[in-house]
Amino acid sequence: xxxxxxxxxxxxxxxxxxxxxETYEVGIVLTGTEIxxxxxxxxxxxxxxxxxxxxxxxxINMHISPYxxxxxxxxxxxxxxxxxxxxxEISKLIGLTKEQGLSLIPLRMYLxxxxxxxxxxxxxxxxxxxxxxxxxxxxAQRDIQRAFRERQKV
Numbered sequence: 258x259x260x261x262x263x264x265x266x267x268x269x270x271x272x273x274x275x276x277x278x279e280t281y282e283v284g285i286v287l288t289g290t291e292i293x294x295x296x297x298x299x300x301x302x303x304x305x306x307x308x309x310x311x312x313x314x315x316x317i318n319m320h321i322s323p324y325x326x327x328x329x330x331x332x333x334x335x336x337x338x339x340x341x342x343x344x345x346e347i348s349k350l351i352g353l354t355k356e357q358g359l360s361l362i363p364l365r366m367y368l369x370x371x372x373x374x375x376x377x378x379x380x381x382x383x384x385x386x387x388x389x390x391x392x393x394x395x396x397a398q399r400d401i402q403r404a405f406r407e408r409q410k411v
Contacts (some may be wrong), residue, residue, distance in 0.1 A: 261342065265295050265373070267365045268302040268347055275362055275380035283377050284341035285316065285366075288332050290324040295373050297324075307340060307361035307377055308350055314340040316363065316375070328409060340375065 264361070271277075294300065299322035307316050316338045323331040342350075348351075353359050364376040 261370060263299055263368045265366045265368060266302045268305070268363055270303065270404075271362050271364050271378065271380070273391070275360065275378070275382055277364075277378045277380050278359060278389075280364065281342065281346060281377045281379075281380040283314070283375050285373050285375055286339040287340065287373060288330075290331050291321050292373060294324045295322050295366070297366065302363045302366060305363055307363065309347065309354065309361075312344075312347060312351075314342055314347060314361070315328070317341055319363065336395075340377065350379065357381075381401040 301320040303320075305316060305319040307314055309315075310370050318335060319338065320334050321332070322334060350361065354361065359379050359381050362378050362380045364378050366373060367376070
């Protein structure tokens with residue numbers, strides 16, 4: 258993790274449910290009360306995804322809690338937010354999502370240099386047997402590590 262980066266929210270289920278192909282660092286268009294809520298750590302990426310409409314990328318279903326001191330200037334917690342990417346990257350993503358059936362999934366949101374950034378992943382959904390295989394592999398790795406620790410104690 259780089260210096261000056263504060264992770265605000267993570268999508269922990271994303272790596273369990275998807276094979277990650279590529280990741281991109283993107284900016285987010287936010288209102289004043291949204292960035293204040295994010296700085297206080299009140300964002301949730303669970304069940305959120307990105308979609309491309311008219312050559313622009315939008316983040317859908319991300320929850321940012323209303324700011325306590327925001328009164329009438331507060332925002333809708335689940336509103337659709339525009340993501341900032343280069344045109345060349347967007348055109349590449351359009352081709353990959355339409356032809357290969359890949360999805361755009363946010364992995365984590367963080368503050369970098371005063372700006373909110375999002376790590377967006379190009380991902381392919383896992384099948385149930387893939388998830389089971391990953392769990393078996395993790396269990397086996399954990400057992401191996403445990404055996405090594407027990408052997409070093411003796």
